[in-house]
Amino acid sequence: MSVARDHPWDLNPAEAIHLQQEIKKEVRIKWNNPSVRMIGGADVSYIQRWNRAFAVICLFEVSQTDNSVELHHLDTYTASMKITYPYIPGLLTFREGPALETVWEQIEDTPDLLMFDGAGIAHPRRCGLAAHLGWRWNVSAIGCAKSRLTGKAEEVGLEKGDHVPLWDKKTQIGHVVRTRTRVKPLYVSPGHKADFSAAVEWTLRTTTKYKMPEPTRLADKETKRLISEFRQ
DNA sequence: GCGACAG
């Protein structure tokens, strides 16, 4: 797939923050996908001592059955590269973006939705990983983070499917979503070309027996497999 | 000034 909007990745933190503030103005949280036929899950793992990242996007075909869906794994695309950018809270995209984009460029068919392990607009400048890369690649994207970057929420119910809004001051930025009963909830937010409902619904629809949705869960598993192959 | 802080 092609990159719709380009910009340099090697920005210092002040420049990166300024760019996020510009991108934020162009991120659209409107869902306009009548049918979802293909979903991608994206994730990155590292070998710390080699400063090396392993990025994966797993593609799934979606078959609708009533309220739930079935996912059929189609393809796994991968990339590995040296990491130069440090982890700075709020600037994760500048660390993981280049590796993920190398994977994205190998994909031939446009997914209807991309799911990321990280924040969408639930970010101090509304420009988390899923918002930034969704905008750059001009694709619908949502963020499913395992922990909170920013925002406040009421306690969420214990049952699978329970969810409460996540707020920054008086502005909603996402939801806290219980994807498995009595298991730590996810922090779900729209990235780009997706709204709050689509983010929550597709997160729940694609979650089966683990807390993470299958697309990002498989992508994570594949990054770990790449690392174990690389090590030996 | 002091915590909080996706991965």
Added chain:
DNA sequence: ATCTTGTCGC
């Protein structure tokens, strides 16, 4: 996120 030994449970 990674590193890292053991432990508990299906």
